Amino acid sequence: MVQAENISYYIGAMPIVDKVSFEALQGEILVVLGANGAGKSTLLKIITGQLQPAVGKISIQGKLLQQWRNDERAQFSAVLQQHNNLSLPFTVSEVVMMGRYPHFKKQPTVLDKTIVRSALKKAGIDKFSDRNYLSLSGGEKQRVHLARVFAQIWFAANFETRYLFMDEPSNNLDIRHQHTSLQMAREFAAEGNCVIAILHDLNLALQYADKILMLKQGEVIGSGKPDDILCEKTISKMYDMPLQICHHPDYSHPIVMPAIQSKNQFINK
Numbered sequence: 001m002v003q004a005e006n007i008s009y010y011i012g013a014m015p016i017v018d019k020v021s022f023e024a025l026q027g028e029i030l031v032v033l034g035a036n037g038a039g040k041s042t043l044l045k046i047i048t049g050q051l052q053p054a055v056g057k058i059s060i061q062g063k064l065l066q067q068w069r070n071d072e073r074a075q076f077s078a079v080l081q082q083h084n085n086l087s088l089p090f091t092v093s094e095v096v097m098m099g100r101y102p103h104f105k106k107q108p109t110v111l112d113k114t115i116v117r118s119a120l121k122k123a124g125i126d127k128f129s130d131r132n133y134l135s136l137s138g139g140e141k142q143r144v145h146l147a148r149v150f151a152q153i154w155f156a157a158n159f160e161t162r163y164l165f166m167d168e169p170s171n172n173l174d175i176r177h178q179h180t181s182l183q184m185a186r187e188f189a190a191e192g193n194c195v196i197a198i199l200h201d202l203n204l205a206l207q208y209a210d211k212i213l214m215l216k217q218g219e220v221i222g223s224g225k226p227d228d229i230l231c232e233k234t235i236s237k238m239y240d241m242p243l244q245i246c247h248h249p250d251y252s253h254p255i256v257m258p259a260i261q262s263k264n265q266f267i268n269k
């Protein structure tokens, strides 16, 4: 379980994350939603130990974040960043092998190499194994990083639960690969692991989230199961634009659409 209690983070006197609390359990995907600048990436950096909160406590698996050694944490938790600034001409399989760095000393083992091949296959990029990473398209690069984080936490023999933190996993991906990436997260959670993902696409969020955390200007404006918390008023408030929730008879999850009647005409909600 990831538990965040009363987390606050400031830049100068400005609260970027303001008294945020949540729990993400084994078997769950927790999706963090919010407009640009709402504090989502900052929150993710705090819960993955990249930034120190001014106030509050984060624990993973019942132990405070700062009590875990970084090398230990890297064996059971992986972070997919929003921006991956890799500018050296590594091959695709070398980039995915970087996910295995926390697991071997000096040289990768046969197991590390097998895991890299399996992760490449899982992300559907095994055909690019020997390609220069820099020659790939934006979406292909994103799938390489997905393979890298899954390779990192393929299994963790000494730890009960594995944790995956994703900042915009659907970045640069076409609709099919957006769903493939979230299905990979879904399967990973179903094995008893924990996923926290930032998403901008509300419909992906509604389809895959077990729980949602809604942020506005650093504060939580709603949290819980999608069916319990999502209403037009709250999501419209979150993005400062009128949104409507529709239901399709063939789907169990609702669909969110901008409340725009004709080309430029917002429906007044």
Ligand SMILES: Nc1ncnc2c1ncn2[C@@H]1O[C@H](COP(=O)(O)OP(=O)(O)OP(=O)(O)O)[C@@H](O)[C@H]1O
Binding pocket: 011, 016, 034, 035, 036, 037, 038, 039, 040, 041, 042, 043
């Ligand atoms: N080092 C910094 N200096 C000044 N402002 C910062 C700094 N880091 C973050 N911010 C501000 O904090 C706010 C929250 O940033 P954050 O990246 O967490 O937003 P976000 O919700 O992830 O946004 P997006 O959806 O656009 O990625 C933004 O207004 C951002 O400009």
